[in-house]
Amino acid sequence: MGRFKLGSTVINLFAKEAIRFDETIVNNAPTVMGTPYAHAVKPEAQTDSDSESESEA
Numbered sequence: 001m002g003r004f005k006l007g008s009t010v011i012n013l014f015a016k017e018a019i020r021f022d023e024t025i026v027n028n029a030p031t032v033m034g035t036p037y038a039h040a041v042k043p044e045a046q047t048d049s050d051s052e053s054e055s056e057a
Contacts, residue, residue, distance in 0.1 A: 017041060 019038040031037070 014038075 018041060020041050021038050022036055025037050
């Protein structure tokens with residue numbers, strides 16, 4: 001039988017390569033509400049030459 005001990009379980013799902021985990025996060029370290037654990041990764045900008053080659057295909 002499972003139980004919670006004054007805590008909660010949170011499951012986060014992200015697209016592949018959409019985030020970068022914070023380097024300061026350490027396994028088994030306590031977490032504090034509001035502390036960031038990941039950062040969004042900006043997608044590479046598509047150039048005009050890339051969009052032209054895709055439209056030709």
